[in-house]
Amino acid sequence: MTEPSLDRREVLGTLFPDPGEYLMVAGLAGSARDAAALTDESDRLFAFGGAMGGAVPMGLGMALAAPDRKVAVVTGDGELLMNAGALASVASTMPDNLSIVCIDNGRHGETGGQVGHTARRTDLAKLAEGAGMPSTMTVADAAGLGAAAAFLKDAPGPRFVCVRVAPGPPADYKRSWDPAECRLRFRRAWREASAVRRG
Amino acid sequence: MAGPEPQDWSRRVFDLLVEAGVSLFAYVPDAGNRALVDLADAHNETRAVLLSSEQEGIALAAGADLVGARAVVCMQSSGVGNCPNMLSLVRGGRFPMLLIVTMRGDYGEMNPWQYPMGQAVGPVLEAMGVVTYRVEDAGDLEPAARAAIDAAWRGGQGVALVLSQKFLGAKPF
Numbered sequence: 001m002t003e004p005s006l007d008r009r010e011v012l013g014t015l016f017p018d019p020g021e022y023l024m025v026a027g028l029a030g031s032a033r034d035a036a037a038l039t040d041e042s043d044r045l046f047a048f049g050g051a052m053g054g055a056v057p058m059g060l061g062m063a064l065a066a067p068d069r070k071v072a073v074v075t076g077d078g079e080l081l082m083n084a085g086a087l088a089s090v091a092s093t094m095p096d097n098l099s100i101v102c103i104d105n106g107r108h109g110e111t112g113g114q115v116g117h118t119a120r121r122t123d124l125a126k127l128a129e130g131a132g133m134p135s136t137m138t139v140a141d142a143a144g145l146g147a148a149a150a151f152l153k154d155a156p157g158p159r160f161v162c163v164r165v166a167p168g169p170p171a172d173y174k175r176s177w178d179p180a181e182c183r184l185r186f187r188r189a190w191r192e193a194s195a196v197r198r199g
Numbered sequence: 200m201a202g203p204e205p206q207d208w209s210r211r212v213f214d215l216l217v218e219a220g221v222s223l224f225a226y227v228p229d230a231g232n233r234a235l236v237d238l239a240d241a242h243n244e245t246r247a248v249l250l251s252s253e254q255e256g257i258a259l260a261a262g263a264d265l266v267g268a269r270a271v272v273c274m275q276s277s278g279v280g281n282c283p284n285m286l287s288l289v290r291g292g293r294f295p296m297l298l299i300v301t302m303r304g305d306y307g308e309m310n311p312w313q314y315p316m317g318q319a320v321g322p323v324l325e326a327m328g329v330v331t332y333r334v335e336d337a338g339d340l341e342p343a344a345r346a347a348i349d350a351a352w353r354g355g356q357g358v359a360l361v362l363s364q365k366f367l368g369a370k371p372f
Contacts, residue, residue: 054254083251
């Protein structure tokens with residue numbers, strides 16, 4: 001496996017040219033900062049700051065409860081592996097409105113950059129495929145990112161994209177650390193958008 | 200030791216949950232929640248969602264809450280041990296949460312493996328700030344289920360409806 005060279009800070013902008021199309025969940029640490037930077041911490045983003053392993057199942061709950069909306073989970077390799085069984089729960093329920101993007105730097109960035117399983121032998125797209133997810137891919141360069149953006153639009157859901165990136169800092173963005181505030185903000189925006197949709 | 204017919208109490212709890220607007224029943228299978236999950240699976244306005252680990256259910260229910268929907272998480276007592284860190288979401292985020300816990304390692308248990316976690320259910324839930332209502336006999340069921348529903352979706356609490364082995368009947372081996 002060649003060493004990935006992608007800068008993680010350039011990933012989400014290519015994958016989500018119009019992030020407002022999505023309800024978004026971000027796993028803790030770097031993923032939360034990258035997703036908050038992408039959306040300027042939109043009120044359609046719920047970003048974890050703890051409860052490691054919760055991002056995929058939260059996205060699943062959202063996708064099942066709002067089947068007419070597109071839901072994206074952005075998370076890291078360590079966060080995903082904390083609760084890898086959630087991929088099977090996603091595959092069992094098959095929400096076609098759910099996409100999972102894993103920013104895989106092979107490191108536990110938040111705690112000092114310690115090496116993770118994916119820097120050794122673990123392949124997350126194969127794990128997702130083995131869990132039963134119908135559409136999975138891995139990308140590791142700029143051309144791949146473009147393909148992944150098309151994949152997120154067109155591949156049958158639920159989709160899983162593993163983006164292998166170089167170890168390096170996430171976006172320099174100060175996101176909210178108050179989950180209660182984030183919940184209320186998200187729910188308020190959801191209620192307002194629902195009222196508009198109902199006319 | 201025989202408890203009430205599982206179909207009977209499950210139907211009463213299911214009806215109350217549907218009336219309260221619950222649409223998702225996330226679960227890890229347990230003999231104790233089988234009939235309740237079957238009802239959720241069969242009903243056309245509810246969905247049973249099989250989990251790999253109980254802690255997923257906490258995050259799943261929080262995700263449903265963000266889009267104005269209601270989910271419950273059904274688990275055996277041993278599954279409570281898989282939940283504490285994920286319950287940070289409930290306490291920190293003030294997410295309403297309703298866990299339906301069917302006990303093992305409790306009154307009349309014959310499997311020694313079930314005792315450590317079974318006996319720790321109360322302290323673990325308490326440590327994470329989850330309000331607990333225990334059902335010890337048939338008369339407790341409906342008031343406790345109503346209280347749990349209200350604590351979650353009116354009171355905004357994390358709450359567990361704990362169905363004791365005295366109520367459910369110990370599993371015979």
